[in-house]
Amino acid sequence: MxxxxxxxxxxxxxxxxxxxxxxxxxxxxxxxxxxxxxxxxTILTYGVLFAVGQNWLSxxxxxxxxxxxxxxxxxxxxxxxxxxxSSKLRL
Numbered sequence: 422m423x424x425x426x427x428x429x430x431x432x433x434x435x436x437x438x439x440x441x442x443x444x445x446x447x448x449x450x451x452x453x454x455x456x457x458x459x460x461x462x463t464i465l466t467y468g469v470l471f472a473v474g475q476n477w478l479s480x481x482x483x484x485x486x487x488x489x490x491x492x493x494x495x496x497x498x499x500x501x502x503x504x505x506x507s508s509k510l511r512l
Contacts, residue, residue: 434512437505448506455505459498466493
């Protein structure tokens with residue numbers, strides 16, 4: 422398949438549609454997909470931090486109130502949005 426033919430069938434190559442979510446045109450990102458991935462990565466991160474136990478890094482994330490939880494979630498969310506936009510731009 423030629424390169425320009427791949428571009429013409431974007432619904433097969435769009436990462437959001439491959440994962441079963443509604444793909445948006447241009448570089449607009451599906452908020453549900455990016456949010457769910459960010460929540461999953463946040464849970465995974467804090468699971469690893471709990472498993473590691475007491476050290477300075479886990480204390481920095483676990484013993485400073487609610488702010489680090491929200492910061493980690495929003496950081497992952499922003500990175501996921503940028504990654505999806507990057508894949509759409511390559512497409």
